[in-house]
Amino acid sequence: MIHITLPDGAVREYPEGTSAADVAKSISEGLARKVLAAEVNGEVWDSSRPINSDASLKLLTWDDKNAKSTFWHSSAHLMAEALETIYPGVKFGIGPAIETGFYYDIDLGDRTLGEDDLKKIEDKMKELAKANSTFKREDVAKAKAVAYFTEKGDQYKIELLEGLDDGTITFYTQGNFTDLCRGPHIPNTSFIKAVKLTNIAGAYWRGNEKNKMLTRIYGVTYPAQKELDEYLVLLEEAKKRDHRRLGKELELFTFSEKVGSGLPLWLPKGAMLRERLQQFLQKAQIETGYLPVITPHIGSKQLYVTSGHWEKYGKDSFRPITTPQEGEEFMLKPMNCPHHCEIYASSPRSYKDLPLRLAEFGTVYRYEQRGELHGLTRVRGFTQDDAHLFCMPQQVSAEFKKVIDLVLYVFETLGFTEYTAQVSLRDKDDRSKYIGSEENWQIAEQAIIDAANDKGLKTVIEYGEAAFYGPKLDFMVRDALGRKWQLGTIQVDYNLPERFELEYVDVDNTRKRPVMIHRAPFGSMERFIAVLLEHCGGNLPLWLTPLQVKVLPISDKYSEYAHSLVATMKEDDIRAEVDDRSEKIGRKIRDTELMKTPYMLIVGEKEMADNTVAVRKHGEGDKGTFSVNDFITEIRNTVKEQIKGKNRPY
C-alpha cells in the first residue's frame, strides 16, 4: 500500500500502482469525469499513470493552469493526427501548448494552406475527438525511436531525438498517431469539444532564421463550445482596445505611405495628449534634480564610432547622410547618449557636480526591420523620454533607487498596476558580445538586483537580455492582444564613460571615471501612449485627455450660453468645446460618447436661466444639474487628485 497526500492534507491509502484517475474515482464519479491530469509530487502527470510510492497528489481540472496546458498540448497532438490523415507524409516539428491554446510546426513540402484548409482540419479534429481515443504513454529505447521516425521520414523528430538521452524517451499514441513526447496528456480525446484554428504563419525550425521555415498552425480548444464562444468574444473586445484602432477613432495619430512606414504623424489631439504627458514627466524630473538639455537630430558618424554604436549597429541603421563638398558623414541620431556624453565632457567636472542628471525628450531614428513595424509600439522615428545620470560609483545604488521611484510614480499616476520588472543580465555562457570588465559587470548586475529587491519589485531575471554595454532593469507590460512590450528601462553603463574618457575630480584631487545610468520611464512617448491607450481602452484619465468637456446646446438658441461656459472653463484651464451643429441632442450625445469625452454638459432653456449645467458622464449617463462653479470645482479637484499620487517622489 502507498500513502497519497491530498492538497487539504488528508492522507489516503491505496494499492501500489494506483493512478490519479483511480484516486479521483474513489472520491466521486463526478470528479473523476473532470480530471484532466494530476500533479504528483509537484510534477504534472497523466491521470492514468501508475503511482508506485508515497506521494502528494493534486487532481487537475480545467480551472487549473497546468490542466489547461495539458489539454492544449493534447489538442496539438489531435491536430497533428488530423493533419496526418488529411495530408499523408506531412512532417512534424514541435507542437507545444502556449498561454492560450497551442500550435504545431509542420512541413508540408510544397503545399501551402489557406483559410479553407483550416476549416477542413478543424472538422477532422472534431471528428477524431469524438472517436474517444486514449492517449497511451510508452517508454521507448532511443534506437527504436530513431528507427520509427527514420521509417516515417520525419527528420525533425530525429533531430530532436539527438538531443535526448536513452532511457528518458517516451512516445504518446492516440488513434493512429504516435508522437515523440514527454507528456503529460489528458486521458482521451473526447474531452476536446470545441476547436478553433485561429491562425497560420511561418516559423523557422528551432527559431533559427538559417533553418527551413515551417508552417505553424495556431489553435485553441475548449471542453465546451460555450467557453470557446466566450473566448472569441474576448478576442473581439481586445481588438477594440487595439491602440491602432483607437488612434484612428480618436483622431490621435496616423501614418502615410508617402511619408514612409514606421513614421507616425501626430494629429492635433494626439499631439496635445503627448505634450501633456511630456509636461507631466518634465515637471517631476525638474523637481527631482534633472537638468533639461537639447541636442540636434543628427551627429557626426565619428561620434558613433567613438561610442561603439557604429561598429555594433552601423550596418542596420539608416545610412549616413553626407555634406555636399567635404564628404563628411552624419547619422540620424539613433540614440541620445553620445550627445549627452559630450555635454558632460564640455566642462571639467568635480565630485561636487555629481550626480549630473541630463534629461532630454530626444527624437531618434532607427532602421527597424520591415516586418517589425507595429502601430506606435515599434516605429522608425520616436521620442525617448531620455536622461543620463552621471555619478560616482558609490552613488549608483542610490540613483538607481531614485529612478525606480520615479518610474513607479509614473506608473501609479497612469493606472498601471500590472507590469513585470525584468532584470536583464548577461548570457551565462557567451560573454563575447559584451563590452566592459568582468568586475564592473558584476558590480552593476548586483546593484540592479539589490535595488529592485529593496523597492519590493516583483522581478524576473533574464539571462542574455542585457545590452552590450551593461545590465538593465526593464518594465514590461502586455498589449490588448497579449503581446509583451517593454516600457520603462533603467540601464547601468560603465562603457560609454570609458569610450568618451569622461572624468571628474574627486575629493583627493585625483581624476576618476563616472558611471552612467540611462533611463526612460516611458520608454518612448510613442510606445507608452500606445500601451496607455490599450490599458484604458481609450478612456484617458481626465487630466490627460485632449478634450475634457463637450458642451451640447439643445438648440441654436443656447449656443451663445454654451460658448460663454467654454470661455469660463478656459479660465480654469479646463479643455472644453461646444458642439453647435444643428443636430438633435440625442445625436450630439451619441457622437460625443463615441469620442470618449469624459464630460458632457447639456444646456437648454432651464440651464441658461439658472446659470447651471446638466452633467452627463461618459459611460455613466446623466448625473443631474450642477451650478457652473460646482462643476468647475469638481473637475479641478479630480485633476489635482489624479496627478498628485501617493508615491510622488518630490
Place this chain on the structure above:
RNA sequence: GCUGUUGUAGCUCAGCGGUAGAGCACUUCCUUGGUAAGGAAGAGGUCGGCAGUUCAAUCCUGCUCAACAGCUCCA
C-alpha cells in the same frame, strides 16, 4: 529580413474580364429639438503603384509599395 494574407470613396466593407456600389462621415436645404443615430438632396474613387496577357483589366500574370499575423531582430 523570412513565410502567409490583404489593399475598392475620409471610415467600415460588398462587387466583378465589358471603364464601380452600400452604410457612416462630408456639403446644402428642411427641422430648433431635453440624455446614444430626425428628414431630403448633393458631392466624392485613374479600384495601392508599375509593367504584361487580352478586342477589352479594378478583376488574370509578374514586379513593387504598404498594412495585417507569426517567426527572426530590437542600441
